[in-house]
Amino acid sequence: MQATAQIGVTGLAVMGRNLARNFARHGYTVAVHNRTPTRTKALVEEFGHEGAFVAAETAEEFVAALERPRRLMIMVQAGAATDAVIEEFVPLLEPGDMIIDGGNAHFADTRRRERSLRERGIHFVGAGVSGGEEGALHGPSIMPGGSPESYAALGPMFEKISAKVDGEPCTTHVGTDGAGHFVKMVHNGIEYADMQLIGEAYDLLRQVAGLSPAAIAEIFREWNKGRLDSYLIEITAEVLSHVDAASGRPFVDVVADAAGQKGTGRWTVQTALELGSPVTAIAQATFARAASGQAALRGAYRGLPGGTRWDLTPYEAERFTAQVEQALYASKLIAYDQGWKMILDAAEEFGWTIDLGAVARIWRGGCIIRAAFLDRIRAAYAVDPGLVSLLSDAGFAAEIRDAQVPWREVIATAARRGVPVPAFSAALSYYDSLRAERLPAALTQGQRDYFGAHTYRRVDREGSFHTLWGTADRAEMEA
Numbered sequence: 370m371q372a373t374a375q376i377g378v379t380g381l382a383v384m385g386r387n388l389a390r391n392f393a394r395h396g397y398t399v400a401v402h403n404r405t406p407t408r409t410k411a412l413v414e415e416f417g418h419e420g421a422f423v424a425a426e427t428a429e430e431f432v433a434a435l436e437r438p439r440r441l442m443i444m445v446q447a448g449a450a451t452d453a454v455i456e457e458f459v460p461l462l463e464p465g466d467m468i469i470d471g472g473n474a475h476f477a478d479t480r481r482r483e484r485s486l487r488e489r490g491i492h493f494v495g496a497g498v499s500g501g502e503e504g505a506l507h508g509p510s511i512m513p514g515g516s517p518e519s520y521a522a523l524g525p526m527f528e529k530i531s532a533k534v535d536g537e538p539c540t541t542h543v544g545t546d547g548a549g550h551f552v553k554m555v556h557n558g559i560e561y562a563d564m565q566l567i568g569e570a571y572d573l574l575r576q577v578a579g580l581s582p583a584a585i586a587e588i589f590r591e592w593n594k595g596r597l598d599s600y601l602i603e604i605t606a607e608v609l610s611h612v613d614a615a616s617g618r619p620f621v622d623v624v625a626d627a628a629g630q631k632g633t634g635r636w637t638v639q640t641a642l643e644l645g646s647p648v649t650a651i652a653q654a655t656f657a658r659a660a661s662g663q664a665a666l667r668g669a670y671r672g673l674p675g676g677t678r679w680d681l682t683p684y685e686a687e688r689f690t691a692q693v694e695q696a697l698y699a700s701k702l703i704a705y706d707q708g709w710k711m712i713l714d715a716a717e718e719f720g721w722t723i724d725l726g727a728v729a730r731i732w733r734g735g736c737i738i739r740a741a742f743l744d745r746i747r748a749a750y751a752v753d754p755g756l757v758s759l760l761s762d763a764g765f766a767a768e769i770r771d772a773q774v775p776w777r778e779v780i781a782t783a784a785r786r787g788v789p790v791p792a793f794s795a796a797l798s799y800y801d802s803l804r805a806e807r808l809p810a811a812l813t814q815g816q817r818d819y820f821g822a823h824t825y826r827r828v829d830r831e832g833s834f835h836t837l838w839g840t841a842d843r844a845e846m847e848a
């Protein structure tokens with residue numbers, strides 16, 4: 370077989386097939402391969418007219434079809450399948466060739482694979498791909514990690530097939546080894562938080578303001594014209610205005626209220642615990658999904674006393690709606706700030722150089738959290754690339770200042786009424802914790818020293834100290 374293909378895609382289920390078509394539609398010759406060859410045949414039969422495909426039945430044919438250095442993209446199930454495919458192809462490759470894993474790999478697996486393939490002279494690029502099957506076909510957000518040399522060879526291709534916003538591609542070289550998959554994981558964690566916050570805003574408007582799903586859909590449409598403008602707000606309005614054909618009831622009322630997850634939110638929280646990154650809003654969003662699925666536990670709690678009910682007048686409902694918008698925006702700002710800080714913490718831990726403004730740029734299109742808001746984040750980093758927090762930016766700080774009263778009133782109302790707002794509350798508590806002059810962590814240190822002689826530091830002197838709690842005079846000694 371003649372080596373004519375600039376890129377090869379192996380794994381032709383929904384994602385791989387659509388990415389292969391996207392490359393072909395942009396003028397690349399694409400070698401295509403799948404473990405089960407019927408998928409390869411089906412792709413070429415159905416979409417062969419869209420561009421230049423080279424169908425390969427065997428791994429050897431596939432590799433032989435690729436121009437050197439070879440660019441081989443794997444789009445198979447994450448985990449063991451990805452390792453199996455790597456093992457199958459590596460003996461057929463040469464130093465300088467590139468393997469791109471576009472699956473949803475855990476970043477630690479990507480780091481392991483990159484290290485092992487580097488020793489064999491092969492560039493391994495863990496690339497987060499966001500946007501689902503539609504994004505894969507029409508323009509995803511692509512988050513590649515790996516060596517700078519591999520990005521030099523792959524970047525122009527990714528830039529062509531990715532989503533574009535204001536003419537700029539939604540891809541960049543995120544960082545070395547697992548940085549791309551790490552950033553994709555945090556994207557999904559932020560997505561969990563964003564969805565949960567929107568869910569809580571809906572629940573408040575429904576339960577406190579007494580509005581119907583259709584009326585709330587209209588409110589979301591209005592919000593989507595302002596600073597909350599985003600794909601998630603847009604689809605929320607669509608879901609809320611949908612009426613179930615079979616029952617004639619609002620769609621949202623006929624769907625079981627137990628939310629699923631594929632595990633990327635859980636990975637974000639597990640990793641955050643290891644890094645010591647307090648991503649509380651993301652964690653609460655993940656736990657909220659878990660709680661929704663605890664049927665027996667919910668049965669045990671159902672009927673226990675809750676808050677006090679009272680009806681709002683139309684004027685009060687309108688005022689409350691405006692307050693919820695403020696609370697949603699402020700909480701969202703905090704959730705994003707937590708995600709960004711987690712990326713900073715990981716960059717320090719793993720030695721990555723990550724341009725946080727570029728991360729905001731590549732999430733403006735193609736992916737699930739795409740939003741006008743990300744342009745603001747990008748602009749904030751353009752002014753100060755070293756921002757420790759989004760709230761160090763004057764514009765965001767002013768918005769959080771303006772949101773203070775409504776943000777707190779909404780959460781207080783939710784508590785009085787007994788409406789659960791785990792992510793709103795987590796965001797506000799995070800904000801209050803970090804702005805506090807003194808935290809009760811001092812007391813925690815005292816307790817730790819009392820029961821475990823863990824020692825403490827003092828505010829007025831250098832060194833580590835331990836109090837002899839069991840003695841009459843409780844003397845302090847330097848540890």
Ligand code: NBP
Pocket residue numbers: 379380381382383384385403404405408444445446447449450453454471472473474498499500501502
């Ligand atoms: P799936 O995750 O459903 O995987 C199916 C593909 O994996 C098929 O091509 C299958 O081959 C192949 N495969 C399996 Br399973 N085990 C294999 C093995 N041992 N050796 C070789 N091939 C094997 O496909 P997908 O939904 O298109 O997703 C592909 C990747 O992209 C996944 O990692 C996914 O997490 C990620 N992703 C998915 C989305 C999405 O919206 N679906 C979004 C972003 C990222 P076969 O045809 O022979 O069974």
